[in-house]
Amino acid sequence: xxxxxxxxxxxxxxxxxxxxxxxxxxxxxxxxxxxxxxxxxxxxxxxxxxxxxxxxxxxxxxxxxxxxx
Amino acid sequence: xxxxxxxxxxxxxxxxxxxxxxxxxxxxxxxxxxxxxxxxxxxxxxxxxxxxxxxxxxxxxxxxxxxxxxxxxxxxxxxxxxxxxxxxxxxxxxxxxxxxxxxxxxxxxxxxxxxxxxxxxxxxxxxxxxxxxxxxxxxxxxxxxxxxxxxxxxxxxxxxxxxxxxxxxxxxxxxxxxxxxxxxxxxxxxxxxxxxxxxxxxxxxxxxxxxxxxxxxxxxxxxx
Numbered sequence: 593x594x595x596x597x598x599x600x601x602x603x604x605x606x607x608x609x610x611x612x613x614x615x616x617x618x619x620x621x622x623x624x625x626x627x628x629x630x631x632x633x634x635x636x637x638x639x640x641x642x643x644x645x646x647x648x649x650x651x652x653x654x655x656x657x658x659x660x661x
Numbered sequence: 662x663x664x665x666x667x668x669x670x671x672x673x674x675x676x677x678x679x680x681x682x683x684x685x686x687x688x689x690x691x692x693x694x695x696x697x698x699x700x701x702x703x704x705x706x707x708x709x710x711x712x713x714x715x716x717x718x719x720x721x722x723x724x725x726x727x728x729x730x731x732x733x734x735x736x737x738x739x740x741x742x743x744x745x746x747x748x749x750x751x752x753x754x755x756x757x758x759x760x761x762x763x764x765x766x767x768x769x770x771x772x773x774x775x776x777x778x779x780x781x782x783x784x785x786x787x788x789x790x791x792x793x794x795x796x797x798x799x800x801x802x803x804x805x806x807x808x809x810x811x812x813x814x815x816x817x818x819x820x821x822x823x824x825x826x827x828x829x830x831x832x833x834x835x836x837x838x839x840x841x842x843x844x845x846x847x848x849x850x851x852x853x854x855x856x857x858x859x860x861x862x863x864x865x866x867x868x869x870x871x872x873x874x875x876x877x878x879x880x881x882x883x884x885x
Contacts, residue, residue: 596867610761610762613698614698614761636866639835644761651834651836654864654869655832656824657868657870657871658823659870659871
């Protein structure tokens with residue numbers, strides 16, 4: 593089953609690499625100068641990549657669900 | 662001009678100094694500092710020693726509550742400054758500053774800033790502009806915190822955008838919620854943490870689980 597991961601908007605991303613540096617689990621890497629996301633169980637949705645991105649190119653969206661009673 | 666003088670002229674403090682000699686004179690007071698990821702540059706509550714300019718990287722400005730919760734006030738990127746208020750008002754550092762990634766900084770000692778202002782009166786005008794801009798930004802945050810019931814709006818957003826976990830309802834980032842609530846992302850983050858502390862919601866990685874929809878409706882009040 594696919595692991596939910598942060599999303600990159602490559603139209604906005606200027607590949608500055610700040611998200612790659614701040615990522616604690618190695619899920620973000622630069623491949624040939626392009627920020628690429630690798631599925632990782634270690635990604636804890638810490639939001640650091642979203643917070644640090646100066647171009648709002650990374651998003652960590654939440655699914656909102658109501659707990660069944 | 663050198664990289665240093667070019668950089669200085671690009672900052673809001675020195676952008677009205679056209680003379681090479683003036684900028685080079687100020688450059689004499691500049692110290693370079695390399696910070697590794699995680700390095701604490703400035704600690705909240707300590708006496709300020711210098712004004713910092715971010716050359717590259719990203720610096721997080723934050724406060725830590727007595728319970729150990731972190732509230733981020735902003736991130737400063739290349740060209741930005743931090744520790745301005747404490748350097749100019751003589752008080753203690755209002756927030757801590759930490760390198761989010763490896764960063765290069767320039768700093769000017771507090772005592773040297775005073776010399777620069779005396780030698781270059783034009784800088785004083787810029788100091789006023791920079792600090793006024795910060796007052797305006799903080800005024801907006803005060804308005805958010807004091808006049809708007811952000812918690813109620815966040816509660817409403819959660820209710821209106823919730824699903825049963827099987828459908829493909831759209832997902833929201835904290836920035837989305839902030840835009841919908843008319844506030845800052847940091848305020849939304851704090852509201853979510855508060856709701857989680859109260860047991861109304863639970864945040865599990867990329868999922869916000871509403872544990873008690875009735876209480877959440879009460880919080881949303883007339884908004885739902």
